[in-house]
Amino acid sequence: MNPGAPPQRETSVVPLVAVTAAPLDQLALSRELERSASADGAIASFVGLVRDHNQGRRVSYLEYEAYEPLAVRALNLIIDEARELWPTARLAVHHRTGRLDIGDASIIIVAASPHRAEAFAACRYMIERVKQIVPIWKHEHFEGGDVWLEGATADPDDTAARETARRIACA
Amino acid sequence: MRVTVRLFARLRDLAGAGELVREVSEPATVRSVWQGLVGEMPALQDYEKTMSVAVNADYAKMSAAVSDGDEVAFMPPVSGG
Numbered sequence: 001m002n003p004g005a006p007p008q009r010e011t012s013v014v015p016l017v018a019v020t021a022a023p024l025d026q027l028a029l030s031r032e033l034e035r036s037a038s039a040d041g042a043i044a045s046f047v048g049l050v051r052d053h054n055q056g057r058r059v060s061y062l063e064y065e066a067y068e069p070l071a072v073r074a075l076n077l078i079i080d081e082a083r084e085l086w087p088t089a090r091l092a093v094h095h096r097t098g099r100l101d102i103g104d105a106s107i108i109i110v111a112a113s114p115h116r117a118e119a120f121a122a123c124r125y126m127i128e129r130v131k132q133i134v135p136i137w138k139h140e141h142f143e144g145g146d147v148w149l150e151g152a153t154a155d156p157d158d159t160a161a162r163e164t165a166r167r168i169a170c171a
Numbered sequence: 172m173r174v175t176v177r178l179f180a181r182l183r184d185l186a187g188a189g190e191l192v193r194e195v196s197e198p199a200t201v202r203s204v205w206q207g208l209v210g211e212m213p214a215l216q217d218y219e220k221t222m223s224v225a226v227n228a229d230y231a232k233m234s235a236a237v238s239d240g241d242e243v244a245f246m247p248p249v250s251g252g
Contacts, residue, residue, distance in 0.1 A: 048252050064251070065179060065180055065183075066251070067177065067179055067225070067228070067244055067246065069228035070225055070228045070229065070230070070244070071251075073228065073229065074230075095251060095252075106251075106252065107251070107252055127252055130251055130252045131249070131250075131251065131252045132249075133249070134249060134251045134252075135179065135223070135225075135244075135246050135249055135251075136249060136250070136251030136252075137179060137180035137181075137247065137249060137250050137251070138250045138251070139180070148180045148181040148184070148247065148250075149250035150180075150181070150221070150247050150248040150249075150250055151248050151249055151250040152248055152249055153221050153222070153223055153248045153249075154223040154230070154246065154248070154249045155223060155230070156230055157230075
């Protein structure tokens with residue numbers, strides 16, 4: 001301890017990419033991007049929530065399972081892809097794992113950019129790509145049973161899937 | 172040589188474990204590890220057409236080479252978000 005040293009500046013504790021069992025904090029992640037947003041005119045965010053119904057079933061809760069190191073890698077890849085499409089965008093994404101109750105946030109995506117179009121598009125692109133290539137699974141518990149949901153076969157090299165996400169983002 | 176097999180979601184349920192250590196003969200590929208697994212647990216077979224695979228937490232092809240100590244993952248279609 002050096003009493004003459006200036007107080008340590010508080011450094012960021014909010015990573016831009018995370019897969020975590022802890023509750024998600026959209027405001028904290030938005031603030032993280034706002035801290036260096038002087039060139040930005042827009043912040044867009046997307047929050048995915050657990051809803052109480054799915055395909056005619058009354059959902060009780062969801063359990064999310066992830067292959068965490070690959071999920072983090074895939075989220076970073078998605079950010080790289082989005083930055084290639086919208087070079088001025090600054091992006092962050094957190095995905096939750098474990099048991100989530102109705103109304104809990106399962107994913108938050110935040111995009112900052114000089115103009116709103118890139119922020120909205122990057123947000124939309126990222127959630128579409130998450131559903132395509134990030135190794136995370138929903139185990140749905142509903143009234144009367146449970147089921148693993150299975151969506152897309154994850155293939156980061158599938159350029160057609162990537163193009164589909166881009167088209168949706170730019171619609 | 173020895174590899175660690177990781178299984179997720181319904182594949183994990185079908186196998187009854189998310190992590191298995193298996194002895195495989197060299198030279199090994201993701202496909203040969205998978206075939207050994209299906210030999211033990213035929214119920215997994217249905218996923219061959221739709222699953223993704225990874226070696227050491229990086230997406231890979233079925234033809235990818237596998238070395239001693241590698242972690243080989245088999246993953247059903249994803250449903251995050």
